[in-house]
Amino acid sequence: MNEIIKNMLERRSIRKYKPEQIAEETLNVILLAGTYAPSAGGRQSPVIVACQDAGINDWLGKINKAAFRGHMSSAKSYISKEQPSIADDVSLESGFYGAPTVLTLFAPGNFLYSVADCSVAAQNIVLAAHSLGIGSCIVARAEDTFASELGQRLQKEWSISSDYEAKIHITLGYPANDAPPKAKPRKEERIIRVF
Ligand SMILES: Cc1cc2nc3c(=O)[nH]c(=O)nc-3n(C[C@H](O)[C@H](O)[C@H](O)COP(=O)(O)O)c2cc1C
Numbered sequence: 001m002n003e004i005i006k007n008m009l010e011r012r013s014i015r016k017y018k019p020e021q022i023a024e025e026t027l028n029v030i031l032l033a034g035t036y037a038p039s040a041g042g043r044q045s046p047v048i049v050a051c052q053d054a055g056i057n058d059w060l061g062k063i064n065k066a067a068f069r070g071h072m073s074s075a076k077s078y079i080s081k082e083q084p085s086i087a088d089d090v091s092l093e094s095g096f097y098g099a100p101t102v103l104t105l106f107a108p109g110n111f112l113y114s115v116a117d118c119s120v121a122a123q124n125i126v127l128a129a130h131s132l133g134i135g136s137c138i139v140a141r142a143e144d145t146f147a148s149e150l151g152q153r154l155q156k157e158w159s160i161s162s163d164y165e166a167k168i169h170i171t172l173g174y175p176a177n178d179a180p181p182k183a184k185p186r187k188e189e190r191i192i193r194v195f
Helices: 003-010 024-035 054-068 114-131 142-147 149-157
Strands: 047-051 103-106 136-140 165-175
Touching: 003 114, 003 149, 024 047, 024 103, 024 114, 054 103, 054 142, 054 149, 103 114, 103 142, 114 136, 114 165, 142 149, 142 165, 149 165
Parallel strands: none
Antiparallel strands: 047 103, 103 165, 136 165
């Protein structure tokens, strides 16, 4: 198995971070990888904001958690026992899990492929991060988080066109635990071969 495939299979969502900030050179490589993702029509629509302001990340993380409308986990159905998500542990205060760097990907609100564009960029980012020893977690509810008063104000302050919408977050930081979480077994019958 080559290193790229190994990296894909080994990456796990990390929700427990060390407090120290990630190295600037490392972040720059991760962001560069995000900009080289495929994009619909080659438009390179997604804009990536890397926020390292702890106060802003804290507020937005709380707004993000408050926007969670999914089911809470049960003994039978949970996201992660080792690295609980906000669906697993109601006591977690932030949808960003205290990560020192939080990325938000914005793309045009009225473009059919914005979610796909941001999703493939996010995948490049999390794989690049893992290959460099950085933990990451893709986090949903970016639209809700940036629909808030604070989100709208920040979007203006960051000079992001009001035609753009936040589509996805990615938390980044050094993993707090040495042992990575284990992947759940892969579901069967997800691959259909046709000859
Ligand atoms: C579109 C998308 C949205 C996600 N949203 C969240 C989220 O809001 N909060 C969270 O903790 N994890 C989120 N995740 C991470 C998943 O929970 C995680 O990928 C899944 O449990 C599988 O674990 P793994 O990434 O370690 O393989 C999201 C993943 C994807 C692809």
